[in-house]
Amino acid sequence: MKIEKFEEIQLEELMLFLDENLNENYERVVFLNIRKRWPEGFLTVIDEGKIVGTCCGAILPNDKLRVLILVLQNDYQKRGIGKDLMDRMIRASEIFGVKKVTLEVRKDSDAIAFYRKLGFSSVDVLPCYYQDGCDGIVMEKQL
Numbered sequence: 001m002k003i004e005k006f007e008e009i010q011l012e013e014l015m016l017f018l019d020e021n022l023n024e025n026y027e028r029v030v031f032l033n034i035r036k037r038w039p040e041g042f043l044t045v046i047d048e049g050k051i052v053g054t055c056c057g058a059i060l061p062n063d064k065l066r067v068l069i070l071v072l073q074n075d076y077q078k079r080g081i082g083k084d085l086m087d088r089m090i091r092a093s094e095i096f097g098v099k100k101v102t103l104e105v106r107k108d109s110d111a112i113a114f115y116r117k118l119g120f121s122s123v124d125v126l127p128c129y130y131q132d133g134c135d136g137i138v139m140e141k142q143l
């Protein structure tokens, strides 16, 4: 298994991976823009030549890293890879002087417990934030 930077050639496979592993629908161009803005923060986890996880983020002007996506295929969860991806993103953001990490997560998601474990706290609720009407929880961590 290896963790590497996302490359444009992986776009079709990434779209299929996200379709199978997340509830939201995304436009391809969004991921090309995310990569263009901050390629070091866009990672894929590859096992046996296939994408089994990914994460990406954006550096915001106010010294913040916003995590946009962090997801692993079911059978790759709970092995420390999610924490590793978050650590790598935070490390890559250090040169921008990032002081805070922010993200949104579904109110009904198990991932809330994962983020708590990593030191994030819930700071806000976004009503009906997701496409199916689920509320979003804004979580933040001070670095």
Ligand SMILES: CC(C)(COP(=O)(O)OP(=O)(O)OC[C@H]1O[C@@H](n2cnc3c(N)ncnc32)[C@H](O)[C@@H]1OP(=O)(O)O)[C@@H](O)C(=O)NCCC(=O)NCCS
Residues within 6 Å of the ligand: 070, 071, 072, 073, 076, 077, 078, 079, 080, 081, 082, 083, 084, 104, 105, 106, 109, 110, 111, 113, 114, 117, 118
């Ligand atoms: C959320 C997710 C990224 C976490 O990644 P992961 O690789 O499974 O988590 P890790 O193995 O790195 O776990 C790190 C710590 O969090 C804990 N943890 C992970 N998932 C947890 C859960 N559902 N409930 C409670 N604790 C959890 C682990 O036990 C571990 O604690 P430890 O360090 O004491 O052993 C992954 O489970 C996932 O892709 N879930 C589905 C997609 C999703 O919900 N993404 C987030 C959308 S915002």
